[in-house]
Amino acid sequence: MEDEIIEIYEYNDQTLELSLVTEEEIPEALEVVRDTFERTKNKKCKVFRLESDEKMRSYMTDKGFAVKAMRYGEMVAVFVVQTEGVDKILVETGLELSEEERKSAALIYSWYPMTYIRNGEGVPVRLINKMMRAAEKVMWDRGIHYAAGIIDYGVTRAMGTFGRSRYEERGDFQKENGEMQTLFWKDLKKVESHLMNGDDDCPWFRIEQVQEQEGPEIYNFMQRIYEGIPDKSWFSMDKEEKILRYVATAGFAVKAEAPVGGHEYELAGIFIARTSELGEENLGKYLNLSEEELTRVAHMEIAMVDEEFRGRGLQKELMKTAEEHLKFLGYHWLMGTAHPENVYSVNNFRKLGYEIVAKDLKYGGLPRYVFCKKI
Incomplete structure (x- = not known):
């Protein structure tokens, strides 16, 4: 994955490519670190403390990894992630964390400078958040489910960076030397929550992942909507x-x-x-995918919006949110079905770039278009 571009960030007339720092590139990455540190005004803040080259090299290799940003062939930013020894660091905070959380976490903002951006002309501030997201993708691919960050208490700029990337504060703690620090936390398994603009009647909507305990409420909501559907052939209601x-x-x-x-x-x-237990229902069979490829198929299973809130683009927003998370999780083929006469669902699929790959009888002989989108 070292030579693979994780993400491309387009900003004005710039194109920045984000990828892993290779072992051969470590000297250049360290140069970026030192150069940025020398330009930093607030050197007393631990966010910007400079570790030895030896320790930084270990964070970029056997004890973690680093993401770089390249602009026109120049390395302009480095983002370092520590993956080894994190459990011990988290225990020392004294904050309440489960063993599963501690043992499956990576540290992306610690007592050494973790994000370095050269003060070159036109390097966007939000690049930090883009690099953070790229690092999270690498974490997930490596089986790391939680991202942690530790900063000095009250460092507002770093707090803003974590806030924009949907991290939550897990608490403040005091070190042995009396200094206060704050732990930020993100569960990579969860969908990133956000707000969606509405209209005069409802100025905004909160979009977030459903928790397991909310399952019965979701089912009751679906049952109520289903009862109001005039043509039941448009929707196959699961138990x-x-x-x-x-x-x-x-x-x-x-x-x-x-x-x-x-x-x-x-x-x-x-x-x-739906991301698992697809079995014989896996729609990837319409694409003649291999057994391995079928494991990368996700079903865009069910979308329902209360009649009071229809016409505001909610179904499209919910699907886009799910798509982003599925891409992060590593799914490549997103597939779903819709009744040919259900123009609302058909149009939503098409607006989001899905193509009709088949027309078949499903769910007990009901006509359905089969849609697919490769991501």
């Missing part, structure tokens, strides 16, 4: 136990909630993606 399994273990669900005053919300729409 409750299947829906609960999709939400908990065989996939995930994303919900849209509308504010109803104070801190209260009401469910406006849901989307469910």
Whole structure:
């Protein structure tokens, strides 16, 4: 994966390529580190403390990895991730973390300078967040499910960086020398929550992943919407136990909630993606995929929006959110079905770049288009 471009960041007239730092590139990466440190004004802040070349080299190789940003052939930024010895560091914080969390976490912002951006002309500030996301993809590919970050207490710039990347504060702690620090945390298994703009009637919607304990509420919502569908052939309603399994273990669900005053919300729409237990139902068979490729197929299973909130693009937003997470998880073929006369679902699939790859009778003899999108 070292030579593979993880992500391309387009910014104004610039194109920045993000990829792993190779062993041959470590001297250049260290030069970026030293150069940036010399330009840093606030050298007393631990975010910008300079470790020895030997220690930094170990973080870039056997004890972690580094992501670089290349612009016109020049390395302009380096992002370092520590993957070994993180458990011990997290224990020393004294904060409440499960053993599973501690043992499956990587540290992306520690007591050494982790993100270095040369103060070259036109290097975008948000590049840090792009590099953080690229690093998270590498973590996931390596079986790391949590990303942790530790910064000096009250460092507002670093706090803003973590906030933009959807990290949550897990707590403050005091080191033996009396210094206060803050632990930031992100569960990479979860969909990134965000807000979606609405209209005058509902100014915004909250988009986030459904938790396992919310499964019964999701099923009741679906049942209510289903009862209002005039032509039941448009939708094949699964039993409750299947829906609960999709939400908990065989996939995930994303919900849209509308504010109803104070801190209260009401469910406006849901989307469910199936990622496992597809078996003979795997739609990848329409593409003649190999056995290995079939494991990279995800089903865009169910989309439902309350009648009160339709016409605002919620179904499209929920599907886009699920697509981004599925891409992060490593799925390549997104597939779904829709009744040919269900123009709303058909149009949503097409607007998101899905193509019809088959027309077949499914779910007990009901006509369906089979859609596919490769990501």
